Every structure is written in C-alpha cells, then in structure tokens.
Amino acid sequence: MLDIKITRAETLKQKPADNVLGFGKYFTDHMFMMDYTEGQGWHDARIVPYAPISLEPSAMVFHYAQEMFEGLKAYRTSDGTIQLFRPDRNIARMNNTARRLCIPQIPAEDALCAIKTLVDYESDWVPHSEGTSLYIRPFVIATDAMLGVHPAHNYIFMIILSPVGSYYAGGLDPVKIFVEKEYVRAVKGGTGQAKCGGNYAASLIGQDKAEKYGCEQVLWLDGVHHKYVDEVGSMNVFFVIDGEVVTPELTDGNILPGVTRMSCLDLLRSWGMKVTERKVTAQELFDAHAAGKLDEAFGTGTAAVISPIGELVDEEHDIVINGGKIGAISQRLYDELTGIQWGKREAPEGWIVKVK
Ligand SMILES: *Cc1c(COP(=O)(O)O)cnc(C)c1O
Numbered sequence: 001m002l003d004i005k006i007t008r009a010e011t012l013k014q015k016p017a018d019n020v021l022g023f024g025k026y027f028t029d030h031m032f033m034m035d036y037t038e039g040q041g042w043h044d045a046r047i048v049p050y051a052p053i054s055l056e057p058s059a060m061v062f063h064y065a066q067e068m069f070e071g072l073k074a075y076r077t078s079d080g081t082i083q084l085f086r087p088d089r090n091i092a093r094m095n096n097t098a099r100r101l102c103i104p105q106i107p108a109e110d111a112l113c114a115i116k117t118l119v120d121y122e123s124d125w126v127p128h129s130e131g132t133s134l135y136i137r138p139f140v141i142a143t144d145a146m147l148g149v150h151p152a153h154n155y156i157f158m159i160i161l162s163p164v165g166s167y168y169a170g171g172l173d174p175v176k177i178f179v180e181k182e183y184v185r186a187v188k189g190g191t192g193q194a195k196c197g198g199n200y201a202a203s204l205i206g207q208d209k210a211e212k213y214g215c216e217q218v219l220w221l222d223g224v225h226h227k228y229v230d231e232v233g234s235m236n237v238f239f240v241i242d243g244e245v246v247t248p249e250l251t252d253g254n255i256l257p258g259v260t261r262m263s264c265l266d267l268l269r270s271w272g273m274k275v276t277e278r279k280v281t282a283q284e285l286f287d288a289h290a291a292g293k294l295d296e297a298f299g300t301g302t303a304a305v306i307s308p309i310g311e312l313v314d315e316e317h318d319i320v321i322n323g324g325k326i327g328a329i330s331q332r333l334y335d336e337l338t339g340i341q342w343g344k345r346e347a348p349e350g351w352i353v354k355v356k
Contacts (some may be wrong), residue, residue, distance in 0.1 A: 001047050002113040006030075006121065009049035016321045018129035021165035023303060024067065028125040028134075028161040032095045036104055038153035045114065047121055047317040050160065056145035060152045065198040066142035068097040071302050072259070073164075074119045074355060076126045077343030082355040084136075085341050089113055089259040094138065097194040098354065102151035103140050111138065112353075118159050131166025131338075135303075168305045171328045174310025175299075177232060179219045179282050181314065185230060185254075187223030192230070193252030199256075200234070207233070215313055217299070221282060223254060225321065228279045232253055235299030235307060239280060240329055249277040260300040264333050273329075277285035285312060289319045296327030304347035305341075306334040310356040 009029045016026050027050050028100045032046040061067050072090045074082050091111045098105055115136060119126070126134040138159045142152030183206040186192025191199055206218040218232035229248050231237055236258040238247045246269055250257055288294040291310075297309035310324040321327075326334075339345030340352070 001119075002110045004042075004117050005046045007046065007048045015125065016163070018127045018132050018163075018165065021127065021132060021163050023164050023167070024135065024137075024162050026163055028122040028163070031161070032114050032157075032159040034110075034114065034157045036155040036157065040066065042104070042110065042157065045110070045235060048205055053156070053158075055141075055143060058145040058147055058163045060146060063147060064142075064149055065201070066101055066103065066152055066199045067135060068094065068101055068103060068141035069195055070094045070196065071195075072115075072136050073302060073341070074126055074136060074336065075133050075341045075343065076128060078154055079172075079343070081343060082123050082126050082134075083201065083285075083341075083343060084115070084353045084355060085120070086263065086351050087115060087353050088261050088350075089262065090138075093164060093195065093257060094261070096195060099306040100191060100194040100230070101196060102311070103142070103155060104202065106140075106157060113291065114138075114157075114159055116355050117351075118161065123356065125161060125163050127153055127163045127165075128269050129166070129170065133164055133341075134163045135162045136137055137162065146311040157159065161273065164303075172306070172331070174308040174321070174324055174326060175216040176214065176311040176313060177217050177219045177309050178213045178215035179314035179317075180206045180209065181221060181226050183209070184223035184226065185218075185220040188217060188252045189313055189327045190223070190254065192252075193250070193256060195256060203234070212225055213313060214309075219282065219312065222252070226285070229282060230284070231256065232307075232309065235301035235304065236301060237309075238296075238298050239288075240266065240296035241284075243274065243295065245273055245275045245329065246280055246282055247275075247277055258302075260302055260305060260337070263337060264300055264306075267336055268269070268329075269332060270348070271332075282314070286317050288323070294319070294321055296330050298327070298333075299320050300333075305337050307332050325334040
C-alpha cells in the first residue's frame with residue numbers, strides 16, 4: 001500500500017453549480033503528486049492543495065514533450081456510492097504509454113491506490129446531477145533541467161480532478177466529421193497507441209481545418225496510405241455496415257486502444273452481434289453509403305461515451321448517415337455503458353471498482 005502524506009488546503013473553494021460545469025474548467029481543492037528520481041524510484045507520494053507547480057524553464061517536458069496522460073471518471077450512483085469504470089485498463093495502458101516514451105513504470109497497485117485515495121478525499125466534488133461525473137487526469141512529466149536529448153532521470157506523476165457536466169445536455173446530437181487526407185495523427189511505428197500530449201499537439205491543425213469546413217471533428221486516416229480509417233477526433237470509431245459492426249483493428253500501433261472501444265466490443269459480442277476488427281477505407285464508407293448499407297457511425301471515448309456521426313464530408317462527398325440521427329446500436333451501447341457506469345445496470349465481472 002502506497003504511503004500517502006496528506007496536506008489539507010487552508011481554504012476550500014466554492015463548488016460550481018452542476019449546470020455550468022462543462023469539461024475540464026474547474027479543478028478540485030487537492031491534487032496527488034509523486035516524484036521519481038533515478039536510483040531511488042518513485043517516492044514522496046502526497047496529496048497537497050491544488051496549486052501551480054514550479055519547474056526550471058529548461059525542464060525536459062517543455063522542449064521534447066516527454067509527457068503522458070490518462071483519462072477516466074468517477075461516478076456517483078443513486079445510493080451515494082462513488083465508483084470507477086475499469087481503472088485497471090487505464091493503468092495498464094498508462095504503463096504501455098510509459099514504455100513507449102521511456103518513462104519509468106508506475107506499479108499498478110500504487111497508481112490505483114493514488115487514484116482511489118485522491119477521489120475519496122475529494123468525494124464532495126463528485127457532482128450529483130444526471131450525467132455528471134468527476135474526471136480524473138493522471139499524468140507524468142519529465143523534469144530534468146537539461147537540454148540534451150535523452151530519456152530524463154527525474155519525473156513527476158500527478159493526478160488532478162475536474163467535475164464535468166453531462167456531455168449531452170441537449171441530447172445525443174450527431175456530429176459532422178471531415179475526412180482528413182493531408183494531415184495525419186499517427187504513423188506505424190510512431191506514438192499513435194500511446195496517450196501522450198505530443199499526439200495532440202500534432203492533431204490541432206487537422207481540427208482547425210475541419211472547423212473551416214464546418215465540421216466539428218476530423219476522421220483521421222492512416223499515415224502511410226492516407227486511406228484506412230484510424231480514429232475520429234480523439235475517439236475510436238465504429239461503423240455499422242450492412243448489419244455488421246466494424247472498427248479499425250489495432251495491429252499497426254497507430255490507434256489508441258480505448259477502454260470504451262474495448263468495452264463496446266465486449267458488450268456487442270456478449271449480445272451475439274457480428275463484430276469485426278479490420279481495416280476500413282474511407283472509400284468503403286462512401287461506397288457503402290451509396291449502396292444504402294452504411295447504417296451507423298459513432299465515436300467512442302470516456303468523455304462522450306458514444307458520439308454519433310451524422311455526416312461525413314470530404315472535398316468530393318457529403319453524406320448523411322442514418323438520417324442524421326443516432327442509430328439503434330449506438331443508442332443501445334450508450335444506454336448500457338452509462339447504465340453500468342452510474343450503477344443503474346449490472347456490470348460484467350470486474351468492470352466496476354468502488355472508491356468507498
Ligand atoms: C483517450 C483516447 C481515446 C479514447 O480512449 P478511452 O479509454 O475510451 O477514453 C481514443 N483516441 C485517442 C487519441 C485518445 O487519446
């Protein structure tokens with residue numbers, strides 16, 4: 001068990017009302033920190049008041065982006081229980097990301113202990129309204145004051161918490177997506193399967209371009225052929241083509257292995273549906289639509305759970321999927337996942353971890 005020293009904030013903040021939360025705008029009173037020093041390992045686990053941190057301007061994270069993060073949520077159920085959804089999956093992924101970025105491993109039991117202890121300590125911050133939750137953002141940064149390019153010898157692991165609103169305050173509105181053929185998010189052999197800030201920095205320009213085309217998000221294609229679908233925005237992507245559920249396979253390492261993606265696959269298979277992980281080209285989507293066979297399309301991720309795609313656009317096409325409305329499979333997955341997360345439906349073995 002991790003020994004966590006707690007320093008209580010002298011004054012606590014006023015909590016925002018549930019209806020103004022949005023995403024990632026407010027932070028709780030405390031945060032978790034733990035230092036890594038080469039030769040000593042991880043040490044000085046502590047919960048301290050949420051506050052700015054001080055780093056050397058030469059700290060490696062600022063220059064070479066040796067940084068990684070995770071994202072999961074704590075949910076309040078109707079009986080007041082606070083629970084996490086498959087945190088073991090996030091922690092396993094965190095250590096896979098760490099390996100790719102030459103960041104030292106964090107023992108899984110220590111990471112879970114840190115998350116649970118901080119969420120429990122801040123449990124008053126888990127909002128109560130329907131669809132709201134407490135977003136948990138663990139991250140690691142390289143702190144060596146050093147401009148040479150090599151893996152750092154010193155790191156900080158931190159966890160911050162942010163109460164977030166219901167993603168769908170106005171219902172599950174399908175979004176308009178731009179098929180991006182110029183910029184790519186990830187390439188084979190790169191960091192696509194790692195959850196790191198660098199991937200996001202590289203994706204901003206695509207997002208910007210999509211907005212110029214009147215779209216909300218980007219459909220990312222593979223970095224070699226600019227042909228196969230990778231992801232949508234910062235979500236994994238699913239299609240229902242002629243009754244078969246299809247999602248891009250993870251084999252090339254350029255797709256982030258989402259916990260929501262994995263959970264959708266598990267649920268769909270448990271329902272006896274035909275599900276395939278394989279390569280899908282953007283052309284196949286346009287062709288399937290022309291043949292009347294593109295039934296549904298949706299993104300999956302922790303923030304939105306299921307995000308229906310209502311329209312796909314590129315320089316030559318503009319197609320509307322399922323009449324611009326959420327499809328039956330998307331809706332069923334959304335209801336089941338949110339039901340499990342907020343404790344209204346029975347969870348498969350091991351999916352729910354109670355904080356207290
Ligand atoms: C975090 C993330 C996802 C979704 O993963 P979840 O575990 O389902 O939240 C998908 N794509 C990218 C690029 C991500 O960073």
